[in-house]
Amino acid sequence: MLLAASSIHVSSAQELVYEPINPSFGGNPFNSSHLLALANAQNDFDPPVEPEDPGADLDRFIRSLESRLLSGLASEVSNAIFGDDAQESGRIVFGDQTIEFARSLEGIELRIIEADGSTTVITVPTLITDDGMNATGSSIGLAATGSSVSNSALSADPLAAAGAPPIN
DSSP states (O other): OHHHHHTOOOOOOOOOOOOOSSGGGTOOGGGHHHHHHHHHHHOOOOOOOOOOOTTHHHHHHHHHHHHHHHHHHHHHHHHHHHSTTOOSEEEEEETTEEEEEEEOSSOEEEEEEOTTSOEEEEEEOOOBOTTSBBTTSOBOSOEESSSSOOGGGEEOOHHHHTTOOOOO
């Protein structure tokens, strides 16, 4: 009996705790390079190889040339509208595209007409200062009714156009 009592051991257990290995799921961040190397070693996928297109260089050259020509056209339109010799309205034809612009009280309206007849209209608001001059220096007879200039604060005030100070 003494022998039986001495052979009984008290066993103890502890809580099982899961520790992830992958750093994406909270594991040790130093495992990331090792796990990536293992994944790359097991990866047998090769992306499909596309044959080289002999006209690819020519296509790239044509796109580059078109881009430079359109950039020059954009500079020409910008100079005609905002440059030293700014015009009130105008028309620029480039290939099968026509660009028309006109100044109005609301801003500058750009109308781009494609060869198929489709039209894109862009309205660019103009900045109007307290002295009734827009950003290009031409007078348009508008003045700000408050101390700050914004599109909502502008009105056609004949006294301000005549040079009288704005009424607050």
